[in-house]
Amino acid sequence: MRVAVFSTKTYDQEYLDRFNDSYQHQLIYFSAPLNRDTTNLTQGFDAVCAFVNDEIDKETLEKIAANGVKVIALRSAGFNNVDVDAARAKGIKLLRVPAYSPMGVAEHAVALILTLNRKTHKAYNRIRENNFSLEKLLGFNLYGKAVGVIGTGQIGAAFCRIMLGFGCRVEAYDVYESDDLKDRGVVYKSFDEVVGAADIISLHCPLTPETRHLINAETFARMKPGVMLINTSRGALIHTQDTIDALKSGQLGYLGIDVYEQEEALFFNDHSESIIQDELLSRLMSFPNVLVTSHQGFFTKEALEQIATTTLKNLADFEHNRPLENEVTARG
Known part of the structure; x- marks a missing residue:
């Protein structure tokens, strides 16, 4: 053919x-x-x-x-x-x-969590400049933290299993609940209950008309102050401007994204000699508590x-x- x-x-x-x-x-x-x-x-x-x-x-x-x-x-x-x-x-x-390779995407989500939390990307750059200070590199233990998982298909299920291995309390929302994950200790709750109780929220659901901008100003208002949000699914699951507002207010404490709502104009290509014209993405990347990767979770x-x-x-x-x-x- x-x-x-x-x-x-x-x-x-x-x-x-x-x-x-x-x-x-x-x-x-x-x-x-x-x-x-x-x-x-x-x-x-x-x-x-x-x-x-x-x-x-x-x-x-x-x-x-x-x-x-x-x-x-x-x-x-x-x-x-x-x-x-x-x-x-x-x-x-x-x-x-x-x-x-659902494990690959799930592992990348965990990599974003660990990097944002322990600030290894910042530590790497410091050491290369002979700066061995620990100031402003403080993280937190994952053990015992509440992790909210939105979507427990193959990738979400793999992510749940990994976070259970860290000793986290894993709560999940999905229209279809997994008996296997329940047996492993995952607790299914409503969407509002999951996002309201979580220290870390990870998105693993498809983009549909119903899930577009699932995470918006109203959702952020229901979250714990300082929550960490991870998105390795589809960029339009989160409302970008509302996310920026939540970062500015401190309601959102950490953001790790491998996808972006307008990524088709940028991702998978080298723009190192160009001026990025996307104001929202440029603003996101200006925050010290934001980590962006270019749709490499599957890679x-x-x-x-x-x-x-x-x-x-x-x-x-x-x-x-x-x-x-x-x-x-x-x-x-």
Whole structure:
């Protein structure tokens, strides 16, 4: 199958090429993202392969359908960047990678917690300047702290297990409760109860119309003063301006984010010689108690292998009219 692979980095090509021997797809790589302005690149292709920040809206779908594209293979689990209804209307199949190394994302969330708490990033920079002072590096014990987990799918469940290992009291909210996590000691409560009691809150839910700006001014008002908030899921789960206001007032004591609401214009690219025009992100990064990473929670060898092998198999299943195990059939 002839496939246009968008938003390609060196690691994407390396892993897709490595595992393509078994499938023999004709993979053509484009560093450009897929959006309404780059659809001309899809001419002559049966399929496109896209990533989390490609903008696959109704107009994009109309144009690629006119070019003959019949299937979209996402290199991600989330599909909030795709107009699913428009894809269905155009007869374009939408495939995804439902899970890849959930432990990797969960471990990155823990890394953000530990770094923010013990300020190891600041200590590293101090030592390099021969400054061995401990002033302003004070942290707190994780043991015994209340950790609130919003969403206990595969990633959230992995995160719960890790935090239980630290000796934390883990409380969670999810529409679907896990008996296994309950047996391990996780206590399920309402959303308001979880965010109101937690010392640390970690978000592990998908972005849907219902969860957009789940964390906002009203939510912050219900939290403990000085709470730590971690987001390794989707940027739009939190209202950015409300988050800045909570940081300024001290209601939010720590923020660790691996995702950002407007990240598609910045993340995954080198802007070190540019002036960042995003005022909200620049303001966030100005706070000493904020840690931002650029959507690298998934970025492990194991995850890239799983993404590559599942994506290639999805395309082969479509090509050979086999059942599509990983087809997206509804927005929810």
